[in-house]
Amino acid sequence: MRVLSGIQPSGKLHIGNYFGAMRQHLQLQAEHNCFFFIADYHALTSNPAPDEVAGHTLGVAMDYIALGLDTEKTVFWRQSDVPEVTELTWLLSCVTPMGLLQRCTSYKDKVAQGISPNHGLFAYPVLQAADILIFDSELVPVGADQKQHIEVTRDIAARFNNNYGEVFTMPKDHIIESVAVVPGVDGRKMSKSYGNTIGIFEPETSVKKKIMKIVTDSVPVEEPKDPDKCNVFALLKLVASPDELGEWDSKYRSGGMGYGQAKKRLAELVLDYFRPYRQKRDELEGNIDYVREVLAGGAERARAVAGKTLERARQAVGLRR
Ligand code: ADP
Ligand code: TRP
Numbered sequence: 001m002r003v004l005s006g007i008q009p010s011g012k013l014h015i016g017n018y019f020g021a022m023r024q025h026l027q028l029q030a031e032h033n034c035f036f037f038i039a040d041y042h043a044l045t046s047n048p049a050p051d052e053v054a055g056h057t058l059g060v061a062m063d064y065i066a067l068g069l070d071t072e073k074t075v076f077w078r079q080s081d082v083p084e085v086t087e088l089t090w091l092l093s094c095v096t097p098m099g100l101l102q103r104c105t106s107y108k109d110k111v112a113q114g115i116s117p118n119h120g121l122f123a124y125p126v127l128q129a130a131d132i133l134i135f136d137s138e139l140v141p142v143g144a145d146q147k148q149h150i151e152v153t154r155d156i157a158a159r160f161n162n163n164y165g166e167v168f169t170m171p172k173d174h175i176i177e178s179v180a181v182v183p184g185v186d187g188r189k190m191s192k193s194y195g196n197t198i199g200i201f202e203p204e205t206s207v208k209k210k211i212m213k214i215v216t217d218s219v220p221v222e223e224p225k226d227p228d229k230c231n232v233f234a235l236l237k238l239v240a241s242p243d244e245l246g247e248w249d250s251k252y253r254s255g256g257m258g259y260g261q262a263k264k265r266l267a268e269l270v271l272d273y274f275r276p277y278r279q280k281r282d283e284l285e286g287n288i289d290y291v292r293e294v295l296a297g298g299a300e301r302a303r304a305v306a307g308k309t310l311e312r313a314r315q316a317v318g319l320r321r
Pocket of ligand 2: 004005006007008039042127128131132140141142146
């Protein structure tokens with residue numbers, strides 16, 4: 001099956017991104033024909049500094065490769081290296097009702113937060129629809145926050161096909177639900193925009209420090225604690241073996257355990273989990289040319305597919321005849 005997903009280069013990737021999205025992307029490679037890309041056009045909607053766009057794009061590329069992206073099998077590229085997608089965005093825009101975009105909650109949320117929206121932010125879901133449709137994607141693995149964007153994609157594809165004939169494959173979403181929302185060190189959802197993240201590849205001492213500062217309640221050491229209400233336990237669930245997790249569960253419930261003890265073990269487990277990939281990540285840092293080559297090779301393979309779909313769409317609407 002053709003599987004496609006994108007991730008914005010809007011900051012350094014954190015363990016919430018990994019357990020919430022990247023791990024599943026990487027697992028899908030074994031069985032499917034995967035297309036993964038770095039959504040740098042989308043990142044521009046928040047007007048980041050130019051050096052940040054470039055730096056984070058390479059950072060995300062290195063993270064994915066270090067964590068096991070199969071550069072032979074999987075097509076991996078930078079969105080802006082396949083400009084066909086922006087032309088398709090225009091063709092799709094012309095069948096997209098304003099109301100469809102006005103109803104998008106991610107747009108409404110940003111406006112409610114006081115962000116003065118630009119046209120790019122409003123049109124964001126149309127660019128995302130173009131990303132998906134131009135590669136004849138069948139399955140789009142995304143977090144629950146992106147479900148509406150996939151529905152918008154299906155709606156746009158149906159309108160286009162209805163007007164012009166069967167040009168696009170109808171994609172299915174695949175909501176990644178294997179883990180709940182990963183909490184950040186302050187207990188809110190871990191997110192680049194809250195400054196509460198634990199980076200996948202940040203220095204080990206910094207990971208330890210952050211974990212030791214995770215917010216917990218003030219139940220005294222000797223008293224029983226509820227693991228289901230604890231941010232430290234929520235993170236332990238991601239990295240501890242089932243047996244060990246069971247032991248922590250009993251320690252919490254029986255009392256006599258301080259949170260510091262659980263945090264110390266959590267730090268060890270998080271560092272152990274990502275340690276095998278750190279060396280590869282460091283090697284890539286010293287070999288940026290190789291990373292650029294991977295992205296260029298991916299872009300070439302992606303363009304070959306995108307060009308064909310775009311031509312179909314151009315013909316369908318009456319251009320280039
Ligand atoms: P951020 O909130 O840090 O900016 P993004 O919105 O760029 O993260 O998310 C990229 C991917 O990572 C999405 O698929 C999203 O669902 C997933 N993700 C981000 N934060 C978390 C989290 N705290 N828990 C689980 N998944 C997450
Ligand atoms: N909007 C997605 C996010 O913020 C990123 C994205 C862009 C994407 N284009 C896509 C995801 C196409 C899946 C398919 O997470």
